[in-house]
Amino acid sequence: MKVLIVDDEEVIVESLMPVLTGQGHDVISAGNAARALEAVARGGIDLVLLDLGLPDIDGIEIIAKIKELSDAAIVILSARHLEADKVRALDEGSDDYVNKPFGIGELLARIRAVERRRAARTGELASTFESRELSVNFATREVVRLGEKVRLSPKEFALLETLCRHAGQVVTQRRLMVAGWNDPQADNQYLRSYMSLLRQKLEYDPSEPELVLTEPGVGYRLSVTPLD
Amino acid sequence: MKPNDAFEFARTILQGAFGNLLIFCAATGAVYLAQNADRPITAVLVYLTGVVLIGARSGLLSGLLAALGASLIYNFFLSEPAFRFGAASADEVVPLIAFNVSAIVSGAAAGRLKDSVRKATVAEAKNAFLLRMSDGLQKALKPSDVARIASAFLPVQGLAGLEIYLTRDGALYSPREDGEIAVDGMSALMPPDGSHGSTMSFKVHALQGTDCELGLVKFLFHERSRSRGELPDLKAIANLLGLTLDRCMLLEKLAEGRAAQRSEELKSAILSSVSHDLRTPLTAIEAAASSLRSFDASLSANQKLRMLRTIEEQCEQLNRYTANLLDMGKIQAGISSTGFETVDLLDILGVVVASIRRKHSGQVINKEYDLANALVFANAVMLEQAIFNIMENAVLHNDRSAPLQLRLYAESGEAVLEITDDGPGIRPADQSRIFERFYKSSGSARSEGSGLGLYIAQGFVSAFDGRVELFSPVLGGRGTTMTVRLPLLTEESQPGARA
Numbered sequence: 001m002k003v004l005i006v007d008d009e010e011v012i013v014e015s016l017m018p019v020l021t022g023q024g025h026d027v028i029s030a031g032n033a034a035r036a037l038e039a040v041a042r043g044g045i046d047l048v049l050l051d052l053g054l055p056d057i058d059g060i061e062i063i064a065k066i067k068e069l070s071d072a073a074i075v076i077l078s079a080r081h082l083e084a085d086k087v088r089a090l091d092e093g094s095d096d097y098v099n100k101p102f103g104i105g106e107l108l109a110r111i112r113a114v115e116r117r118r119a120a121r122t123g124e125l126a127s128t129f130e131s132r133e134l135s136v137n138f139a140t141r142e143v144v145r146l147g148e149k150v151r152l153s154p155k156e157f158a159l160l161e162t163l164c165r166h167a168g169q170v171v172t173q174r175r176l177m178v179a180g181w182n183d184p185q186a187d188n189q190y191l192r193s194y195m196s197l198l199r200q201k202l203e204y205d206p207s208e209p210e211l212v213l214t215e216p217g218v219g220y221r222l223s224v225t226p227l228d
Numbered sequence: 229m230k231p232n233d234a235f236e237f238a239r240t241i242l243q244g245a246f247g248n249l250l251i252f253c254a255a256t257g258a259v260y261l262a263q264n265a266d267r268p269i270t271a272v273l274v275y276l277t278g279v280v281l282i283g284a285r286s287g288l289l290s291g292l293l294a295a296l297g298a299s300l301i302y303n304f305f306l307s308e309p310a311f312r313f314g315a316a317s318a319d320e321v322v323p324l325i326a327f328n329v330s331a332i333v334s335g336a337a338a339g340r341l342k343d344s345v346r347k348a349t350v351a352e353a354k355n356a357f358l359l360r361m362s363d364g365l366q367k368a369l370k371p372s373d374v375a376r377i378a379s380a381f382l383p384v385q386g387l388a389g390l391e392i393y394l395t396r397d398g399a400l401y402s403p404r405e406d407g408e409i410a411v412d413g414m415s416a417l418m419p420p421d422g423s424h425g426s427t428m429s430f431k432v433h434a435l436q437g438t439d440c441e442l443g444l445v446k447f448l449f450h451e452r453s454r455s456r457g458e459l460p461d462l463k464a465i466a467n468l469l470g471l472t473l474d475r476c477m478l479l480e481k482l483a484e485g486r487a488a489q490r491s492e493e494l495k496s497a498i499l500s501s502v503s504h505d506l507r508t509p510l511t512a513i514e515a516a517a518s519s520l521r522s523f524d525a526s527l528s529a530n531q532k533l534r535m536l537r538t539i540e541e542q543c544e545q546l547n548r549y550t551a552n553l554l555d556m557g558k559i560q561a562g563i564s565s566t567g568f569e570t571v572d573l574l575d576i577l578g579v580v581v582a583s584i585r586r587k588h589s590g591q592v593i594n595k596e597y598d599l600a601n602a603l604v605f606a607n608a609v610m611l612e613q614a615i616f617n618i619m620e621n622a623v624l625h626n627d628r629s630a631p632l633q634l635r636l637y638a639e640s641g642e643a644v645l646e647i648t649d650d651g652p653g654i655r656p657a658d659q660s661r662i663f664e665r666f667y668k669s670s671g672s673a674r675s676e677g678s679g680l681g682l683y684i685a686q687g688f689v690s691a692f693d694g695r696v697e698l699f700s701p702v703l704g705g706r707g708t709t710m711t712v713r714l715p716l717l718t719e720e721s722q723p724g725a726r727a
Contacts, residue, residue, distance in 0.1 A: 083609050101543070101547050103540075192570075192601070207574060207577070207597055208595075209578055210582075213582075216575075216609050217609045
């Protein structure tokens, strides 16, 4: 993938560059929003790693422009405590986020999730989802967990499908409410109840989920252990 | 004057008049008897006594009226020649003069007495008012209290209201509960607005403190009261207000001084914490990194791996420490409920338990949850942080082989989360201080904590209207239970609930 790192801290760019290159990516960087947009406009970028604290304008402001100029995926690099910013950035169209400071393993996992989604591209048309624990057929609505068939209600299935189509990536409450109720303002009490039902059917211990994880203040994430 | 007052006034007058009439009639009767018994001197004396009595009772005017009446009756009916006016001899004239002179003297004396009684009463009322106000003002703690408390005693004795303006750096301001309001110097000296009625007048007095002028007080009163001299002693009130304001300002200065001292103490605590808790991991990282670079050839693969792990662990330590400092800042700045939402405590508990298991993989955790959900109103990330801090604190002090016990249940409208370890317990001396900033218990098994974890947990949980409690020892002189209590949202009280 062609990756653009947008961060004004050179030390971060310098430490990410060799790792990502080593993973087989083609990596370029930009120190501010204006240069980032120029790079995106030149085309060919698959993934933008975007720091929100840029010297010229707020990183959130350029998410929509990046989306307009290209179909690059966007992963936000953000401070842990700014969950409101994360939700805004996700609503603006970014795909995921990593809390700063992050272990490189976490970042690579996020990048893999983006890759997976782009490989299944055009992802919305993928007909199945497969991971070590879970196998979902979107056409037949068949869900198999560790070899056992699981019966889901239509709402539960709609939520699971959305999580699977963004497997490994955070999905905001808002996006799930659109998926389940076609209404971003729907009462999130319904969402909570259905996610709880989903966990009871899919998790070994619903009080300590391993598949459908909670991202406090943001949404949910389907954890994936890829098939070897 | 209100209708009731007028009625009262008329009644007093009538009662006085009736009493005087009674005295006059009784005296006339006695004089008639004495005259008939041919005792003219007794008759005159009796009449004289009546006139004096009336004069003393009701003052000069009533006394003179009685004297006139007595003169006429005595002259016309009683003295010779009867049923005719006129005085034939000095004997006849003297009683008439005596009546009138004694009426004048006794009336004037009575009037003076009454006046001084009335004056004394008014003075007493004024003093009583000053005393009451002084008592009330004892309670004032802030300059803004002074005008409020003083105004609560008004209106009294024609004084309708007062306004206080303080001076600072040559400018006037009006002290208020919600801060100070700068006031245009002219408007303080302008006549009051129409809200008190159009007949209002005002007078400005300086407020004198012990060593400088504090400002002004503007008294509002009815013009009529002023002309009648009924107003309380404005100067005395101004002095009283000045003294109270002086005291309040000193109190404020004292409080400011204490706050400054506390903030100094906090600053030095932060500095000493930063210098220790930042330097320790930095030293370890630098040592490990420079060894790796300088002695690459002589280190075994295992040693290198251990150094790299040290660097990673210490980075995480630094990260946690800076996050703690940020959280402390948040608590000090005050946490607003704007980012709060309905959160399932059970959900957060799942996240926290997962990260504790990741970080402390050897720790066995026993769960006993009696609730299918536990909805509370909170900020999800802060709640996660608070519970993580408490749980990790328990793990760090736990006896490694013993399981950590988690219990979640509902009790009187609250979600109760109990986290129990089997550590050595917390000494009573430490229990009261364990939630303080930068406090590390003396017997602390590990020194790696910053002393902020429980302070932050407590601060966050209180922001959600909950509380953190501690019980130690729990069983057989060992173990500690930390309890987090948070108000449960019922179906109806949920902000987003629908019928």
